[in-house]
Amino acid sequence: MSVAENVEPLRRPGGRAAKVREAVHRAVLEAVEEHGVDKVGIPDISRRAGVRDSSIYRRWGTRENLVLDVMLSVSERTLPLPDTGSLRADLTLFATALIAYLDTPLGAGVARALAFLTDSEQVAEARKAFWDKRYEANQAMVTRAVERGELPAGTDAKTVIETLIAPIHFRRFLTHEPMDDRFVDQHVTRVIRALQSGPTG
Amino acid sequence: MSVAENVEPLRRPGGRAAKVREAVHRAVLEAVEEHGVDKVGIPDISRRAGVRDSSIYRRWGTRENLVLDVMLSVSERTLPLPDTGSLRADLTLFATALIAYLDTPLGAGVARALAFLTDSEQVAEARKAFWDKRYEANQAMVTRAVERGELPAGTDAKTVIETLIAPIHFRRFLTHEPMDDRFVDQHVTRVIRALQSGPTG
Amino acid sequence: MSVAENVEPLRRPGGRAAKVREAVHRAVLEAVEEHGVDKVGIPDISRRAGVRDSSIYRRWGTRENLVLDVMLSVSERTLPLPDTGSLRADLTLFATALIAYLDTPLGAGVARALAFLTDSEQVAEARKAFWDKRYEANQAMVTRAVERGELPAGTDAKTVIETLIAPIHFRRFLTHEPMDDRFVDQHVTRVIRALQSGPTG
Amino acid sequence: MSVAENVEPLRRPGGRAAKVREAVHRAVLEAVEEHGVDKVGIPDISRRAGVRDSSIYRRWGTRENLVLDVMLSVSERTLPLPDTGSLRADLTLFATALIAYLDTPLGAGVARALAFLTDSEQVAEARKAFWDKRYEANQAMVTRAVERGELPAGTDAKTVIETLIAPIHFRRFLTHEPMDDRFVDQHVTRVIRALQSGPTG
DNA sequence: GGATAAGCGAGACGGTACGTCTCGTCTTTTG
DNA sequence: CAAAAGACGAGACGTACCGTCTCGCTTATCC
Numbered sequence: 001m002s003v004a005e006n007v008e009p010l011r012r013p014g015g016r017a018a019k020v021r022e023a024v025h026r027a028v029l030e031a032v033e034e035h036g037v038d039k040v041g042i043p044d045i046s047r048r049a050g051v052r053d054s055s056i057y058r059r060w061g062t063r064e065n066l067v068l069d070v071m072l073s074v075s076e077r078t079l080p081l082p083d084t085g086s087l088r089a090d091l092t093l094f095a096t097a098l099i100a101y102l103d104t105p106l107g108a109g110v111a112r113a114l115a116f117l118t119d120s121e122q123v124a125e126a127r128k129a130f131w132d133k134r135y136e137a138n139q140a141m142v143t144r145a146v147e148r149g150e151l152p153a154g155t156d157a158k159t160v161i162e163t164l165i166a167p168i169h170f171r172r173f174l175t176h177e178p179m180d181d182r183f184v185d186q187h188v189t190r191v192i193r194a195l196q197s198g199p200t201g
Numbered sequence: 202m203s204v205a206e207n208v209e210p211l212r213r214p215g216g217r218a219a220k221v222r223e224a225v226h227r228a229v230l231e232a233v234e235e236h237g238v239d240k241v242g243i244p245d246i247s248r249r250a251g252v253r254d255s256s257i258y259r260r261w262g263t264r265e266n267l268v269l270d271v272m273l274s275v276s277e278r279t280l281p282l283p284d285t286g287s288l289r290a291d292l293t294l295f296a297t298a299l300i301a302y303l304d305t306p307l308g309a310g311v312a313r314a315l316a317f318l319t320d321s322e323q324v325a326e327a328r329k330a331f332w333d334k335r336y337e338a339n340q341a342m343v344t345r346a347v348e349r350g351e352l353p354a355g356t357d358a359k360t361v362i363e364t365l366i367a368p369i370h371f372r373r374f375l376t377h378e379p380m381d382d383r384f385v386d387q388h389v390t391r392v393i394r395a396l397q398s399g400p401t402g
Numbered sequence: 403m404s405v406a407e408n409v410e411p412l413r414r415p416g417g418r419a420a421k422v423r424e425a426v427h428r429a430v431l432e433a434v435e436e437h438g439v440d441k442v443g444i445p446d447i448s449r450r451a452g453v454r455d456s457s458i459y460r461r462w463g464t465r466e467n468l469v470l471d472v473m474l475s476v477s478e479r480t481l482p483l484p485d486t487g488s489l490r491a492d493l494t495l496f497a498t499a500l501i502a503y504l505d506t507p508l509g510a511g512v513a514r515a516l517a518f519l520t521d522s523e524q525v526a527e528a529r530k531a532f533w534d535k536r537y538e539a540n541q542a543m544v545t546r547a548v549e550r551g552e553l554p555a556g557t558d559a560k561t562v563i564e565t566l567i568a569p570i571h572f573r574r575f576l577t578h579e580p581m582d583d584r585f586v587d588q589h590v591t592r593v594i595r596a597l598q599s600g601p602t603g
Numbered sequence: 604m605s606v607a608e609n610v611e612p613l614r615r616p617g618g619r620a621a622k623v624r625e626a627v628h629r630a631v632l633e634a635v636e637e638h639g640v641d642k643v644g645i646p647d648i649s650r651r652a653g654v655r656d657s658s659i660y661r662r663w664g665t666r667e668n669l670v671l672d673v674m675l676s677v678s679e680r681t682l683p684l685p686d687t688g689s690l691r692a693d694l695t696l697f698a699t700a701l702i703a704y705l706d707t708p709l710g711a712g713v714a715r716a717l718a719f720l721t722d723s724e725q726v727a728e729a730r731k732a733f734w735d736k737r738y739e740a741n742q743a744m745v746t747r748a749v750e751r752g753e754l755p756a757g758t759d760a761k762t763v764i765e766t767l768i769a770p771i772h773f774r775r776f777l778t779h780e781p782m783d784d785r786f787v788d789q790h791v792t793r794v795i796r797a798l799q800s801g802p803t804g
Numbered sequence: 805g806g807a808t809a810a811g812c813g814a815g816a817c818g819g820t821a822c823g824t825c826t827c828g829t830c831t832t833t834t835g
Numbered sequence: 836c837a838a839a840a841g842a843c844g845a846g847a848c849g850t851a852c853c854g855t856c857t858c859g860c861t862t863a864t865c866c
Contacts, residue, residue, distance in 0.1 A: 016811075016812075016861085016862065016863080017810090017811075017812095017862095017863090020811090020812080038239075038317070041851085041852060041853085042852075042853070042854090043851080043852070043853095051812085051813090052812070052813050052814070052815095053853095053854095054812080054813075054814080054815085054854095054855085054856085055811080055812055055813075057853085057854060057855075058811075058812080059811090061854085062853080062854075063852090063853070063854090111375065112317070114375070115374050115375045115377075116239070116313070116317060116374075124377070127376070127377060131375075131376045131378075159387075162368060162371070163368065163391060165371075166367045166368035166370075166371035166372075167363060167364065167367035167368070167371075169367075169371050169375050170363070170366075170367035170368075170370050170371055171367075173316055173317075173374070173375070174312065174315070174316050174332075174370050174374070175328070175332045176316075176325070176328060177332075186360075190364060190395035190396070191395065193394050193395045193396075193397060194391035194392070194394045194395035195391070195394075196394060216831080216832065217830085217831060217832080217842070217843075218831095218832090218841090218842070218843095221842085221843080242820085242821060242822085243821070243822070243823090244820080244821065244822090245821095252843085252844090253843070253844050253845070253846090254822090254823090255823095255824090255825090255843080255844075255845075255846080256842075256843055256844075258822085258823060258824080259842075259843080260842085262823085263822085263823075264821090264822075264823095417816095417857085417858090418816070418817075418856090418857080419815085419816065419817090422816080422817075440641075440719070443846090443847060443848085444847070444848070444849090445846080445847065445848090446847095453817085453818090454817070454818050454819065454820095455848090455849095456817080456818075456819075456820080456849095456850090456851095457816075457817055457818070459848085459849060459850080460816075460817080461816085463849085464848085464849075465847090465848075465849095513777065514719070516777070517776055517777050518641070518715070518719060518776075526779070529778070529779060533777075533778045533780075561789075564770060564773070565770065565793060567773075568769050568770035568772075568773035568774075569765060569766065569769035569770070569773075571769075571773050571777050572765070572768075572769035572770075572772050572773055573769075575718055575719075575776070575777070576714065576717070576718050576734075576772050576776070577730070577734045578718075578727070578730060579734075588762075592766060592797035592798070593797065595796050595797045595798075595799060596793035596794070596796045596797035597793070597796075598796060644825085644826060644827085645826075645827070645828085646825080646826070646827090655838095655839060655840065655841085656827090656828090657828090657829090657830095657838095657839075657840075657841080658838075658839070658840095660827085660828060660829080661838085664828085665827085665828075666826095666827070666828090
């Protein structure tokens, strides 16, 4: 049971309810892009959307629910799934796109929201769903590499993706270190090595 | 010039100033451990420390400054620097300790604070200092491995540490996936492979 | 447009808004009577009225607005309008009543508030309205005296009242000299003489 | 026992004590002229005078004492004592000068301070002294008029002055109505009439 | 198509955090 | 050791935000 379903009264599209929902969603995205996810306040949203704050509270209950709902509805926008015929090129492209996306207020907002919203049943669920989808979406990239013999048979797609994206998120959100093409290149090299069979220390 | 220096009037230890400082620091740590870093409010701190909120504002100016100061003053507590004679064992021990530390309210608090405090000159500085120290503290582990021939000559210590800790932080703060010994073992294996010379895709 | 109108959301009497308003007004009057108008603080009012300070700020914005609003709403309570058939008796009665009223915490409070509130558009307006009403309310006293021939035709009512009340306020607020019946008697005598035609030096 | 004596440690003039005193006095006058007597704050004074606030507190104890002390030391500046040979002209000149003086920040400040400082033994004393001196200073004006036969023998000087200045203070401090030459002229006329023997209603 | 139920606009309010400012006291440091 | 320097305690002031509630009206839905 997703937050959205929990929270969204299913009404005929185009009706008043839908209009309010869209206006508010748009407003939240706008606000997130401007000030970051933890500065988004209901009054601001209310003004931007031209919707009374009481209506927002009636529908979403709390700021957190609202933000979460919007973030999830937006998490659909998946990153490009490269298919160049080479694992190295695929990973490089994907990493570059991810870095660019995370520099987007939206990209950063979604990740931050998922990461740092106060924990609750719903948030945990939403988070899991989000990352599951992320991992799943990029499975093909790995499958193809295995088929091409670039990765050992039985390689776990999720592990590959995680190994690839973890340091990127780490730099982006924890250390705030910049990432240039050189970093991406070396990082991809390490990822590929990490996934080969070979010496284990 | 660190935040702490910027903010702390250097007075004779044991004097009133020092007493207030200590009480407030203790209170912040307590509060961080209880509710997490972003729920720490001045009134709460004020009550816990038995220090007037106005005194806190006089000294630290804003909540953010205060939290940052405390987090930094605590960042001294460095993690153990294992020296078992084997890179694999060293990394395993370190990773395990890190995971345990990050499950500590304090460990989580420090990282979250550094990661998510509203950006400012000071916060950026403090963050850089924190991570620099982290990386530097663990340099010996790598140096010794290189000397033992477990890692190629010229291996960058920072890269090793980053490769090791990034996925741990990623899981801890972004995906919130649990990490058991098996994960650590496989992860360390990947890290060691990643740092060898070998196929690059 | 008076402060009160500016500030008072006209809501259904008996509703919550009205209850809050009344509680606060009552509290302000109480406080004014106890400590004088310039010691009335929002926290005190808030406690007395059992109304959150934030609600008071929402409605009145500043302490000054609140005090002013209350003072004005109270300025309705007009002094008695004597009609004894004799100007001298009328003035004496009125002066005596005024002196008694100004010794009231409320009377003193209103006058002091009007006199010494920090100047602003609104305060100036309110002050003018207050005194206009005061002067107007007592016009009849003069009109009747003129009709009886006790004062020259064309005598300005406001001048009469001002001549009567100015020294009373002067003593009450500036010199703090006491005023007894003898003072009133002599004062009224001088007022009546002052308003006759006659030698002008 | 005056406030000043009570409060001023008698030190050698020209010494450091005297310097501080002068600087603070000057600062208070400056501040009074700029913002009015009830907005004068110790921090402001402290900055202006280049004297630590704690030094001010050590010497004067409270803001009120300080203001009072300064106001009194300044109350010496007496208004001109006209001597034109005509009561009417004397009163007109005096009234005009008074009005101008009360429009001065200093003039207004002194009167307001005396009128509205929180009541206390000392304030009451100081107030009485101030007005006594005021009345006394202008006695000659009346004496001469009596000698010239412009006022009845036995006319009380204080009454004359009070009758003259009360409405001026009333307008200046209570109603805030402006006073022009025409007002002064008519007012003086009324004062003179009021003090004659004649009909009393 | 008219009754009815759901939701919205409007406007407070309670509760609370934040940060600024002032007054007067107290301690620490310095000449 | 006394005055200067510098907090500190106490508390008012005003702003902003979150979440709740009430009331009246407009829409959508349903009989």
